[in-house]
Amino acid sequence: MRKAMPAALVTALAVHLLAGCAENRTAGAGTDTTGAEIPEKVSAGTVIAVGSPETKVALQLSGQIDELPFKVKWVQMSGGPQCSEAFRAGELDVCSAAEVPSIHARWTGLPTKLVAAEFRKDPHRNPIYELGIAPGADIDTLEDLRGKKIAYSPGQAQGALVLRILARAGLTEKDVELVELPSTGDVYPTALGSRQVDAAPLGGVNIKRFTTKYGKEGGKTIKHGLRDDPAHLWVPTESVNDPQKAAAIREFVKFWARAQVWIDEHPKEWVEGYYVKDQGLSREDGEYLVRINGTSDIPADWDPVVERHQKTVDLLAEKTGNEPFDAETLFDRRYETVAADAVADGRKGS
Known part of the structure; x- marks a missing residue:
């Protein structure tokens, strides 16, 4: 196999190749207005495109999908590379991703924000x-x-x-x-x-x-002995600059959070409905994944989340030759307590 190019060179090439596309996308994003107040209600005609296949199945299995107060265009993708390209094309508003894609997007000129965070309880026993x-x-x-x-x-x-x-x-x-x-x-x-x-x-x-x-x-x-469990809902800045989409994304975060709790509390239904019927895995494989995945931890305080993110920014900057930056700029704090509050309210209601 051909030896890989140094990471710094790969990053430089990526920046060069994506510069034109990123410039257009940045121009479309306009001024970052993520400090503005989000409208209390969502217009029923609002549509957001979401790349979070697991969430869709969880909402279907739990019966919550018909309760969404706006329209969702479900896109069968998640993760950094696919979603970042869909963001650039203006075809996606929300994506499930880990922590690195948002950092990489910043270095390639794509303005994005993180609007939800999830970790695993006992992450060292249940690493990803x-x-x-x-x-x-x-x-x-x-x-x-x-x-x-x-x-x-x-x-x-x-x-x-x-x-x-x-x-x-x-x-x-x-x-x-x-x-x-x-x-x-x-x-x-x-x-x-x-x-x-x-x-x-x-x-x-x-x-x-x-x-x-x-x-x-x-x-x-x-075992590597490191914490490797951050998961996020990731959005293009342009989407949360739009007041109605920002409101729809806030409501979606609530449904996403309740879906994570439903998955934790219904392992048998999740194995059968998602791993077996949707993903085509064996029941044995599904049960294995439920066992190693553990349960969700959705924090209401993002300070430790941002601190962890900053360490990743600094590490990658050092290793790839990119400029370090303040990780705080990647988080839209208007959404900080939305997911955790939805979980708490859901548990009170049940």
């Missing part, structure tokens, strides 16, 4: 990712990564996690070979199984499937 180790790679600890080939996806959560893992092991990207690969689908498990890379962060059912398929040959996973 484990470090997959290829058969025969001779890696038993994080320190053994020195000199090894590691799958790396800049602009995504897995890429930032790799940099954190190296720092925890007392290593830098110069001590390893970072191989740029997209982290979608089964790309990482396949690259590990074929020995294209020695290590790669694996999440969800890929952890179980990789060890089942390659365990007899020596394939395994090891």
Whole structure:
């Protein structure tokens, strides 16, 4: 496999290639008005496009989807790369994503905001990712990564996690070979199984499937010991600059939060309705995912969230050569307590 370009060079190229598109999008966003008061009511004719497939299924299964006081155009996408391109094209208003896409968007000239935050209770017992180790790679600890080939996806959560893992092991990207690969689908498990890379962060059912398929040959996973669980609702600044869309997004955040609680409280229905019927997984795989995912933690105070985000900004800036910035600028504080209040109100009502 061709050796990856340095991350700083990749970022510079991305900035150059996307400059024209980003300039148009920035111009369309106009002045940031996210300090303005959000209207109390949403016009019934308001439409927002949402990329959060899990939320759609949870609202359907819980019977809440018909209670939305506005129109939602559901888009079958989530995550940084797909959603950022949809934001640029003006085709998406809300997306489910981790923390890195908002940072990467800032560096490529795309104005965005974070309007909801979710973590996992007991995140060290229930991490999202484990470090997959290829058969025969001779890696038993994080320190053994020195000199090894590691799958790396800049602009995504897995890429930032790799940099954190190296720092925890007392290593830098110069001590390893970072191989740029997209982290979608089964790309990482396949690259590990074929020995294209020695290590790669694996999440969800890929952890179980990789060890089942390659365990007899020596394939395994090891714990990284880091918190890797931030999840957000992410929006283009242009959408929250629009008063009616801002109000619709506020109401959607409430439904999203209650959907997370419903998932936690109805594991059997979630396994059957989402993992089996919607995603086509086996019931065994669905039960495995529910077990490792743990339960949701939706904070009402974003100060620790912003502090964590800032550490990620600073880490990525150092490693990629981009300019650090104040992470506070990525958060729309008008939405700070919306999700947590909705959860509290829902529990009182039940």
